[in-house]
Amino acid sequence: WLRRCTHYLFIVVVAVNSTLLTINAGDYIFYTDWAWTSYTVFSISQTLMLIVGATYYLTFTGVPGTATYYALIMTVYTWIAKAAWFSLGYPYDFIVVPVWLPSAMLLDLVYWATKKNKHSLILFGGVLVGMSLPLFNMVSLITVADPLETAFKYPRPTLPPYMTPIEPQVGKFYNSPVALGAGAGAVLACTFAALGCKLNTW
DSSP states (O other), X not given: OHHHHHHHHHHHHHHHHHHHHHHHHTOHHHHHHHTHHHHHHHHHHXXXXXXXXXXXXXXXXXXXXXXXXXXXXXXXXXXXXXXXXXXXXXXXXXXXXXXXXXXXXXXXXXXXXXXXXXXXXXXXXXXXHHXXXXXXXXXXXXXXXXXXXHHHHSOOXXXXXXXXXXXXXXXXXXXXHHHHHHHHHHHHHHHXXXXXXXXXXX
């Protein structure tokens, strides 16, 4: 019973932390001030939170499909949190939920296709999730109103005037946020996938 209770506690904690990271990733103050730099950093952070929780849940149950279910938990938590933001005065058209579900589906697919081989899950699943999530995140981002226009039109209501958005310094750090996020995510996600598997053997 202790292991089962720990399992459910872990699912809740990781899913909640994933939601908090998502809130920051959708924060248009961050996005305006740091532009692509913040996009890449938060894409990587969401990749890692998704892969460790989904891998743990997947290997704990041993049932392909539970990674997608975990991503659905993260998505619902985020909807709830962002709806609360909307009630506080944030613009509705910037309430963006990064697309975790397709990446989680790839993880499930690898687990199923390799006949529940954990090493293949760590290597192939980690690479696929790490490379796909920044891409899906960008597809999600370009479907909403221009973040810069939104940021200047709706300054954050809870911040004093001196902390309103400033002119973004775009392009001074690197030129391809999706490529950098996918490259770093593919390497780091394998490590976190291994951590997710290891958490089932302690």
